[in-house]
Every structure is written in structure tokens, then in C-alpha cells.
Amino acid sequence: MSQDFLGEFEQMVLLSILRLGNRAYGLAIKDELERVAGRMPSSGSLYTTLDRMEKKKLVESSAGEVTHERGGRPRRYVGVTAAGQALLVRSRTRLMALWNGLERTLDR
Amino acid sequence: MSGHRPPRWLDWILNWAVPMGLSGQGTLGDLAEEFGRRASVSPFRARFWYARQTVSIVAYRITSGSDSKSSATNSDIVMDLRWSFRSIFRHPGFSFGVVAVLGLGLAANAAVFSVVDGTLRNTVWWSEPDATVAIWPDNQFSFGQLDLYADEQSVYDVVGGYVELAFALRTPDGESESVNGVSITPTLFRELAVQPSLGRALADDDAFVGVEPVVVIGEALWRRSFGADSAILGSRINVGGAPVTVVGIQGTGGMAPGGRAQLWFPLVVDPRDDDFWKARSYTLVGVLQESATLNNAFDDLMAFTERLSQLFPMFFPRGFANGLASVTRADHAQRSMISTPLMLLLAGTALLMLVTALNVGNLLLGRAIDRRKELALRTSLGAGRGRIVRQLLVEGFVLTTLAVGLGLAMGSFGGQWIAGLFVEEAVVTSSSILSPTVLVFSFLVSALAWLVLNGAPIAHFLRTQRSGINVKPDSGAGMQRFLVTVQAALATLLLVSATLLVATVDNLREIPLGFDTRGLVTLELSPPEDRVESVPKARDLYERLVASVQSLPGVEAVGLTGWLPLRALAPATPINLQAAPVDPREAVSAAMQMVDPGFFETYEVKPSAGRLLRSDDRAMVPSAVVINQTLAEMLWPDGSAVGQMIAIDPHAWNTWAPIVGVIPDIRSGEITGPIGPALYVSLAESPSRDVTLVVRTAGAPASLIPMLRRTVREVDPLVPIRAISEMNDVVRAAYATSWVMMGLLTVLAVLATALGAIGIYAVLAHHVALNKKEIGVRMALGAQPGMVVRGVVRSGLVLAGIGILIGCVGAAMSMRFIETLLFEVSALAPAAFIAPAIALAAAAALAAWLPATRAGRLPPADVLRSD
Numbered sequence: 019m020s021q022d023f024l025g026e027f028e029q030m031v032l033l034s035i036l037r038l039g040n041r042a043y044g045l046a047i048k049d050e051l052e053r054v055a056g057r058m059p060s061s062g063s064l065y066t067t068l069d070r071m072e073k074k075k076l077v078e079s080s081a082g083e084v085t086h087e088r089g090g091r092p093r094r095y096v097g098v099t100a101a102g103q104a105l106l107v108r109s110r111t112r113l114m115a116l117w118n119g120l121e122r123t124l125d126r
Numbered sequence: 127m128s129g130h131r132p133p134r135w136l137d138w139i140l141n142w143a144v145p146m147g148l149s150g151q152g153t154l155g156d157l158a159e160e161f162g163r164r165a166s167v168s169p170f171r172a173r174f175w176y177a178r179q180t181v182s183i184v185a186y187r188i189t190s191g192s193d194s195k196s197s198a199t200n201s202d203i204v205m206d207l208r209w210s211f212r213s214i215f216r217h218p219g220f221s222f223g224v225v226a227v228l229g230l231g232l233a234a235n236a237a238v239f240s241v242v243d244g245t246l247r248n249t250v251w252w253s254e255p256d257a258t259v260a261i262w263p264d265n266q267f268s269f270g271q272l273d274l275y276a277d278e279q280s281v282y283d284v285v286g287g288y289v290e291l292a293f294a295l296r297t298p299d300g301e302s303e304s305v306n307g308v309s310i311t312p313t314l315f316r317e318l319a320v321q322p323s324l325g326r327a328l329a330d331d332d333a334f335v336g337v338e339p340v341v342v343i344g345e346a347l348w349r350r351s352f353g354a355d356s357a358i359l360g361s362r363i364n365v366g367g368a369p370v371t372v373v374g375i376q377g378t379g380g381m382a383p384g385g386r387a388q389l390w391f392p393l394v395v396d397p398r399d400d401d402f403w404k405a406r407s408y409t410l411v412g413v414l415q416e417s418a419t420l421n422n423a424f425d426d427l428m429a430f431t432e433r434l435s436q437l438f439p440m441f442f443p444r445g446f447a448n449g450l451a452s453v454t455r456a457d458h459a460q461r462s463m464i465s466t467p468l469m470l471l472l473a474g475t476a477l478l479m480l481v482t483a484l485n486v487g488n489l490l491l492g493r494a495i496d497r498r499k500e501l502a503l504r505t506s507l508g509a510g511r512g513r514i515v516r517q518l519l520v521e522g523f524v525l526t527t528l529a530v531g532l533g534l535a536m537g538s539f540g541g542q543w544i545a546g547l548f549v550e551e552a553v554v555t556s557s558s559i560l561s562p563t564v565l566v567f568s569f570l571v572s573a574l575a576w577l578v579l580n581g582a583p584i585a586h587f588l589r590t591q592r593s594g595i596n597v598k599p600d601s602g603a604g605m606q607r608f609l610v611t612v613q614a615a616l617a618t619l620l621l622v623s624a625t626l627l628v629a630t631v632d633n634l635r636e637i638p639l640g641f642d643t644r645g646l647v648t649l650e651l652s653p654p655e656d657r658v659e660s661v662p663k664a665r666d667l668y669e670r671l672v673a674s675v676q677s678l679p680g681v682e683a684v685g686l687t688g689w690l691p692l693r694a695l696a697p698a699t700p701i702n703l704q705a706a707p708v709d710p711r712e713a714v715s716a717a718m719q720m721v722d723p724g725f726f727e728t729y730e731v732k733p734s735a736g737r738l739l740r741s742d743d744r745a746m747v748p749s750a751v752v753i754n755q756t757l758a759e760m761l762w763p764d765g766s767a768v769g770q771m772i773a774i775d776p777h778a779w780n781t782w783a784p785i786v787g788v789i790p791d792i793r794s795g796e797i798t799g800p801i802g803p804a805l806y807v808s809l810a811e812s813p814s815r816d817v818t819l820v821v822r823t824a825g826a827p828a829s830l831i832p833m834l835r836r837t838v839r840e841v842d843p844l845v846p847i848r849a850i851s852e853m854n855d856v857v858r859a860a861y862a863t864s865w866v867m868m869g870l871l872t873v874l875a876v877l878a879t880a881l882g883a884i885g886i887y888a889v890l891a892h893h894v895a896l897n898k899k900e901i902g903v904r905m906a907l908g909a910q911p912g913m914v915v916r917g918v919v920r921s922g923l924v925l926a927g928i929g930i931l932i933g934c935v936g937a938a939m940s941m942r943f944i945e946t947l948l949f950e951v952s953a954l955a956p957a958a959f960i961a962p963a964i965a966l967a968a969a970a971a972l973a974a975w976l977p978a979t980r981a982g983r984l985p986p987a988d989v990l991r992s993d
Contacts, residue, residue: 043152043156044152044153044156045156045159045160060178060179060182060186061153061156061157061179061182061183062179062182062183062184062185062186062187063182063186065144065149065153065183065186066186066187068149069145069149072149079148079149079152080148081148081151081152085159087158087159087162088155088156088158088159089131089132089154089155089158091151091152091154091155091158092148092151092152092155093152093155093156094148094149094151094152094153094155094156
């Protein structure tokens, strides 16, 4: 398949979702990204990335509760699929392989 | 708090932008939730935040096409479009600049073209524009001549005459209103006018003496003053104090002749009338027979003038029409005055557009140079050349399309604004910016701009493509310099034209008028015939008018004149000298100005010899005469004019009147050209229908105008005011076309110069950025910052200098087109070339100085360390 790599932002989003467990929906992911990684993605980029990864079957979503403050719209809870998790792990392995031996050089 | 709701219209946009289904609903819900959170802190900031999120989502939606709806149409063009949009959003400043600059150029073009199109297309004026001719348009005919010519001519289907007048109309609510009208030969009216929308046109029978007077009224007047009541047909309205029967309603739109006329009367002339041969006030128009040409028409007119000479040798000496008589297409006669300036304006905006497109091309070229590695990489990875060229074209296309939208929006206001600047308001109109021709023109211009602005980056890409991935950073810099040079040349061309016009307007303003225009107000009146039919009646009316205006607070002096200086030319009359009688055909002639004694006081004219006219002069028969300096010097160079006896009526060639005084020259008629010989006689002697009241005010004249209007109405509600204006405006109107052209060309020239400077700035800034390393090395080796700065500025000046030289040569070759608009300025005046050259060089130096100082401040160590 074409999808062999994950972009940096994709990795960050996937990791945030995993960290949030079953509470991962758009706003929560955004807060998590900001809190842990110091990134404040624009709405456009976050939701486009989620849509793209869903199309690639890296995440899957399910409808959550409908509340008044959301203008009667459901939460879209997202979870990482098995394929998504596998890809995350592969990306990490590759990166680690590249990092290997460089710690000393870069630690100055 | 849940009380806050996001702005509805943003929601509407978002609804469109997000994908369908859970993904979109989830997104909208998240946004609403966070909006509520933020709104509880600051509703205003929340709204701002919401708007920013909307823009972000829309931008991503356009550029990524992430939803399933469009994934099947991922054709190359769509990809190119997406790629272009993405790069536009990625460099918002750059994109905004490009779109704004291009849009401005397009707006100027669309606006000027809509005016040219509207003006040239104004064919409502003549129903048969090709066949309708104006016969000797500079001349006015008497009714006798008109009548005779209509009988004798052999080339026209119809010949008729008309005269434009103003009338006091009593509206149903009892108000008196001044309305422009035309008295016209009925056959001519029927030939030229579109069919009345109600009722009938003027008939030949309407023009006989003694029949019931009739009128056709304009639809605009009908709606405005008669409530569009069709019962008005056949009923009587009060015009100029007399009842006339309305027989027709003429459709909207101007109708020739008399662009703004709202009343059309049949031209009724009584052959027993004194004025049958004398009063020369009619303009002749004919509709050519199908087989006749303009040359035939001219020969026919010349034959007629010879016949006049035979019949009335006294008035028409042999050959009097030689070199003067003319026959022109009617629409041409009206438009020729305005078409040259408009065409020049169009040429000016076209030049500006070229500068704009070159400028944007330059910016895009700069970007192509920056992207050379990316592009080279893509070709080496297998992207075809055509593929990348197409991508560049699409990117330019997207930018141009955005600019077209902006340009048309701005252009629609610009067109009306420009048309409003011209005095010839009835002739100059702008067509709608959305009319097919203007749209087609705008798209053609933008297509050309698109090609021009793409040319450079594409040429650069194709050239560097051969050298593979190791493109030298400075390749393409030569082309950039070339583009900047061309821009500077075009800017010079526009600057020279603008400078020449500034000098022209300056010269026109300095023409001595012979009087002080400040504080003068002029009221052009058209008293109805019965008010001025006899000398005592006219005198009575004039006296009452002058007395009541004189009594107004703030009025210093009031005078009357038959012809308003600078607006109308007084007719010439031959002069016989008692001391040395001459044949009228060989006599010197002078413009005959009819004025009252107050005229001199109002114009603050002091006699240079003798005295002025006095109110008791009119008791003398014939009256006393005052002459101007030019006439005095012409006939009595020794200065003995005062006391001489002259005769000025060819009918009474031996009735002598004394010259009582000489005054300095006062300009009348055209503002350019020499002040001719003139003589002044008392207006009350031979009252004219049209008379102008000149009023000198102590304060601001504008504030007095409503009061003057009211006063005239109180004196006689049936005396219509044709126009009321400040003398300053009358003077300005005399050179308005030059004035307007100067203003507009100056705007174009300044814009072109600014763009040229921006171009130089962009090229040098880019040059500095690309050569950071070289500059750093030189400074590390001991070059002083001053030297680096001077070097960069010098290269900017060299670019501008070459452009200026080329521009000056181009200007010298093309300035003959502008010559007709100039006054006392040589199209090759050195100052007109030097001043723009200096201005442009200064702009170039400033534009070069900014990147130069940046280069001079580069810290060598940092530069060398950086990649």
C-alpha cells in the first residue's frame, strides 16, 4: 500500500488520541496537543487530518452524546484502528533506527 | 453559559465547507462548544475566533479536497488548481499584493473603457447616425437661410433646424420650474426622434402661425412633474406664461438635438417677423439621401453660400464661407471634442496595465527563481516540462481571476466617477461595467495580462531546465532587470504626458481674463418672448431684475450682458468710419457685446480713455459705444479713438454713433486664442432673448445662489434660469477637458512610477537576498558598508536610467498624439522630460536604498555561517 509513512502532525494526532483513550474527540485532541506538545493546530488542519486518516482507515469514529451547547450536534469520538497503531509503531521504529547513535552528537 | 450563539452567516458558510455526515457534524459541534467556552470570557473575541476558524476550514477544504465527494475528479487541472490555491494561502501577503496590483490595473482599464464605450455607443442621439450630418456646425443660421436652404438643397431627405432654449414651466402644484427645451423643425424631429411612447410626434401643421401651440414633453419630466398621468395628453400646460397643448410623451434617453431637453416645440416662424433674416440662432441638421456622400453635401452647401452672396451681397461678401463652411457627421461633430482625450486616456491605462502585468510577472519570476530547485527536482523526478508550465499557468490564472473580480468591482465605480468629471456630461457617459463589450474587453485585457505575467517565469523555467538541477542562483536576474527597465520606460512615458498636461493647465490658468473672477456669480436667463418684445418692456424687466438683486445683502454690483464671457461668442458686426467711409464688405468687424452700465462696475473695468457707458446713454439714438483696446489700436493706433463717429448697423450704414471710451481687453468666447476686437453697446437698445446677470458678491458666492434663484422667481416667475454658476466654474469649464485629462493622467503616471519603484525594490531585494554570501565575503574582506550600499543603489539607478532614456525617446516619438490637448507647451519641451526623469530617478534611488541598507547591515559572520 501507498501509506508507509506518517507525517509528524499525523503522528502527534494519533498519539493524542491514544493518550485520551475513549474520550478522544476534536476539542479534547486539540487541548491535548496544546497541553502536552505545545502545538495549537488550526481547526482546518486538525479536522482535515482526521478526515484523511479516517479515509486511510487509520482511525475510526463513532457518534457520541448530543448536547445543547453543541447546537444539537453529536460528538465525534475517534479511536485509532489496528492499522493505525501498527503504522505508528513502524514509524517509531524507523525513527529510532535513525536516531540510533546520534544521541551523543546532538546532546551537546 | 449557553446564551451565546456563533454568527449565523459563518455557520452557513461552515455548513457548506465541512464534509457531510458525522465528521462534519462533529466538527461543527466542536466549534460550537468551544465558541460557547470562549464567549463566556469575551463574546467579541469568540466571534473573531470563530471567523478565523471558518477561514481556516474553508481554506483547507478548497486546497485539500479531503471529502469523498470530489475524490473521483482528481484530474490534473483540479490538482493544479488546488496546488495554486494552496500556494496562494501559504503566501497571503504576496498573493494579496499581486491581486491588489493587478486588480487596480484592471479596474482602471475597465473604468476607462466603460466610459469610452458608453460615449461612443451613445447612439440614442441620432436615429440614423451614419446619414445624419451637422451642416456648418460652427455657424448659426437665420430662419430665412434655413428656409431657403431647405428649398434649394438637393442632397438631403430632410433638412431642418433647431434652437435650444430654456422655459419656465408651471407645474400642477403651482411651482415654476426651469426646463430645457428645443424648438425644432417638425420633419426633423420626426426623422431623428424615436417614436413617442404616448401620443404623437410634432406634425408639419403644428408649425404654422396662428394654429394652436403644441408641445411634446419628455418622459422624465412627465414622471417628475406630472405624476406620469396619461390624462395630460390633449390638455394644456403653462409654459412661459402661455398655454400649450401636450400632444406626445417622448421616451426616456437623450434625443438629438439637445441632450437634456424635456420640451420639444415646433419651430414656428413668421416670415413677416423682423428676425426672419436677421436673428441667426439655428443649428442646421440634415439626413442625407441614400446616394449622397459627405462631399456632395459640402459642394451643395458651398453652392448655397454663393447663392447667398448673390442675394445679399451686403451681408454675405463673396467667398465669405471659404475655409469656414463644413459638413460633418452629426455624432462626430459632438464627439470629436471628446474622443481624442478619451482615446489618450485609454492608451494611458493600457500602458499602466502593461506596467502592472510586467510588475507581477517580475514578482512571479522572483518566486520561480526561488523555487528553481523544487521545479528542477520535480522535472528530474519525471514531471514533464508541459506539466510544470501548465502548473505555472494555472497559478497565474487563479491570481488573474481573483484580480478580475476585484477589478470589475472597483471599475464600476471608477467609470461613473470618470464620466462625471467631464463637462460634456450629455456626451460622456459610462456604460455598465457588466455590459457585454466591457466584460469582453476586461477579459481580453486580463488574458493579455495573464500571458505577460506568465511569460517571464515560464521562459526562465524553460531556460534553466536545460541546465538541470544545478541552477545558478542568478539565472533569471537578467530577465528581471529587463522587466524593470521596461517598466521604468513606460512610467517615464506616462510621466512626460502628465507633465505636459500640468504645464498646459498652468498656462491656461494664467491666461489673463481682464477681470477678477472671485466672487462673481452668473445667472443665464431666457425671458419668454413677450417679456422682451419691445424695448420698454425689456428695459422694465431688466431694471426690475437688477434692482431686486442689487438690494440683496452681500451683493456688491450687478450687471447684464447678452453673451456670457467664455461661454458664448458674441456675433461680429462690420464697422463704418465717418472719417473714412468704407464698403461694408471691406469693413473691419468686431464682436458686438451688449451690456448695461452695471456690467463694467461688476467686472471692475476702468476706462483707459474716455468714459464707460452710462444709463442715460440710451436716450441718445444711436447709443454711445465703448470699444476695447485691441479695436482702438487697430483703427486708431495714434490713440485718438474717443470722439470718433462710427456706424455698426449694415442696415443703417450712415447712422453715426460716438465712441465714448476705451477699456482694456476682456476675454470673451474661447479661452485660448487672441482676444479679438470688441465693442460694447447698451443692452437695452436691442434686447436679446438670452441674457446673463453677472453679480459680484462680497462673501462666498455659493451661499448666495439659492437667494438669487428666489429673487429672480419673485421678479417674474416666467423668466427661466438656464444656468446659475460661479464665474470660477465657468472659467474652469472652459478648460475642463485639459484639467480632467491632467488629473487622470497624473494619477496613472504616479501609479506607474510607484509600480516601477516597487519593481526596482523587488529586484534589488531579491538580488541582495540571493547574494548574501558574496556580500558577506566582501565585507569580511574589508568592504565598508557604505560601499556595499552605494553599489546596490548604483545598480538600481542604472536600471532606472536605461529605462528613463528609452522612455524619453519613446515619449518624444509619440507625443504628437497628445499635441492637440496642449496649450502653449511644446510637446518636446525639455523641462517636460527632465522633471519626470528626476522624479523617476529619485523614486528608483529610494527603492534601491531600502534593500541596499539591508545589505550594508548584514553581519558578515552570520552570513558566512548560514547556509
